Amino acid sequence: MTWEDPTQEARDLIRQAAELAVSAPDQWVGPVHEATLSAPSTVEIAADPALADAIRRANFDNLFAWATANVRAPGDRVPPNTSAVQLDVARDLVRRGLDEVGLDAYRTGQNVAWRSWMQICFGLTRDVDVLEEVLMVSAASITDFVDGTIAAVADRMAGERDELTRGSQAERRDLVTLLLEGAPVSRSRAESVLAHRLDGPHTAAVVWTLDRSADLGQLERVAEALMRAAGARQRLTVVASAGTLWVWLPVAGLPDRDQLGALLARTPEVRVAVGTPARDVEGFRRSHQDALEVRRLVARLGTTEPMVTFAEVELAALVTRDAARAEEFVDRVLGDLAGAAPEVLETIRVYLAALGNASTAATQLFTHRNTVLRRLARADELLPRPLAEDPLRVAVALEVLRWRASG
Numbered sequence: 001m002t003w004e005d006p007t008q009e010a011r012d013l014i015r016q017a018a019e020l021a022v023s024a025p026d027q028w029v030g031p032v033h034e035a036t037l038s039a040p041s042t043v044e045i046a047a048d049p050a051l052a053d054a055i056r057r058a059n060f061d062n063l064f065a066w067a068t069a070n071v072r073a074p075g076d077r078v079p080p081n082t083s084a085v086q087l088d089v090a091r092d093l094v095r096r097g098l099d100e101v102g103l104d105a106y107r108t109g110q111n112v113a114w115r116s117w118m119q120i121c122f123g124l125t126r127d128v129d130v131l132e133e134v135l136m137v138s139a140a141s142i143t144d145f146v147d148g149t150i151a152a153v154a155d156r157m158a159g160e161r162d163e164l165t166r167g168s169q170a171e172r173r174d175l176v177t178l179l180l181e182g183a184p185v186s187r188s189r190a191e192s193v194l195a196h197r198l199d200g201p202h203t204a205a206v207v208w209t210l211d212r213s214a215d216l217g218q219l220e221r222v223a224e225a226l227m228r229a230a231g232a233r234q235r236l237t238v239v240a241s242a243g244t245l246w247v248w249l250p251v252a253g254l255p256d257r258d259q260l261g262a263l264l265a266r267t268p269e270v271r272v273a274v275g276t277p278a279r280d281v282e283g284f285r286r287s288h289q290d291a292l293e294v295r296r297l298v299a300r301l302g303t304t305e306p307m308v309t310f311a312e313v314e315l316a317a318l319v320t321r322d323a324a325r326a327e328e329f330v331d332r333v334l335g336d337l338a339g340a341a342p343e344v345l346e347t348i349r350v351y352l353a354a355l356g357n358a359s360t361a362a363t364q365l366f367t368h369r370n371t372v373l374r375r376l377a378r379a380d381e382l383l384p385r386p387l388a389e390d391p392l393r394v395a396v397a398l399e400v401l402r403w404r405a406s407g
Contacts, residue, residue, distance in 0.1 A: 006075040010133040014074035017120045021067040028116035032059045035112040036105040049299030050244050054089045059109050061085040066145050075137050080148030090156040092241040099157045110146045169239055176238050180285050196236035201252035204275040204287035206295045208244040211269040219245045222270050225263045229255035252277045254309055264306035272307040293317050301404045316403045333397040337382040347375040352395040
């Protein structure tokens with residue numbers, strides 16, 4: 001797409017608008033995030049924390065690239081964005097079978113960004129002639145930029161699709177997807193393709209990284225350590241995205257946290273979510289769903305624990321599915337106790353888990369019983385209602401606060 005060179009007045013206005021956009025990106029990036037992740041076509045992307053985060057990074061990367069280019073050379077053509085962020089998103093979407101949906105998100109983002117851009121421009125001038133020229137040039141520039149970026153991303157997707165189609169990883173991924181969806185896949189064929197027995201125990205895990213520059217080798221090392229920590233001799237591993245592995249271990253127990261802890265301490269950007277051990281094909285599905293639920297809760301609450309199991313967060317996961325209501329519940333039930341010192345909160349939580357036995361709580365906390373009693377008295381001062389009158393709801397609220405606070 002071509003357009004006439006803008007006048008100097010139009011260039012000056014475009015530069016001012018671009019500078020405002022760069023200095024306050026949240027004002028126009030936020031609406032783009034909301035639009036791209038709330039559309040009916042992007043439900044699957046929005047439900048996956050890793051993919052949703054990747055789309056947000058892509059949105060910001062595109063808007064920032066276009067705006068900064070117009071700060072440097074207002075009104076000139078902006079080259080397509082072929083940054084690593086865009087190409088990583090393309091790879092992730094293809095590996096989840098969501099490439100077409102992902103391209104639609106670019107168009108949705110373009111429309112919302114255009115409305116925000118117009119608001120910025122209208123706020124800078126009331127000169128109709130200059131404003132008309134600025135909007136004509138901007139519309140052509142944004143369309144050209146987005147068209148070129150989509151074409152580049154689509155090319156990357158095509159290459160990634162070819163690579164996956166040729167490899168055994170694609171076959172494993174497709175077959176695992178069928179199993180998870182409950183498709184009538186014969187056990188013998190599934191076990192042959194996956195090299196993994198389906199008639200025994202399963203403990204599923206999701207291993208992912210917060211570092212987009214990390215390679216899969218790092219995740220593979222953590223998955224291998226996870227296997228050893230669980231006492232397994234083999235594992236089924238599927239690449240879910242550029243920064244996420246799905247893992248199944250043929251064991252009926254959870255991995256040893258202490259054994260895995262040293263490696264996770266050296267790789268603080270890696271997280272592990274572990275499902276509940278279960279058996280047979282249904283257990284294969286259920287344990288994986290549990291691990292995904294843990295992954296979603298970690299994203300929702302910002303928990304920084306390196307490894308979290310479903311058993312630890314099952315209650316918090318149920319309560320926090322509606323984040324706003326969960327926040328209101330915690331504030332209403334705990335009152336001023338929510339802001340108390342961590343040792344007070346932990347004492348109350350352990351005391352309630354010990355069914356109100358102060359001596360047992362003291363033993364578990366490695367402290368004196370009198371210390372527990374003092375902290376219980378302090379809690380009663382801070383709670384809206386005495387602890388003895390509302391122990392169940394206080395226990396639930398503390399469980400939510402425990403995982404939220406760890407972030």
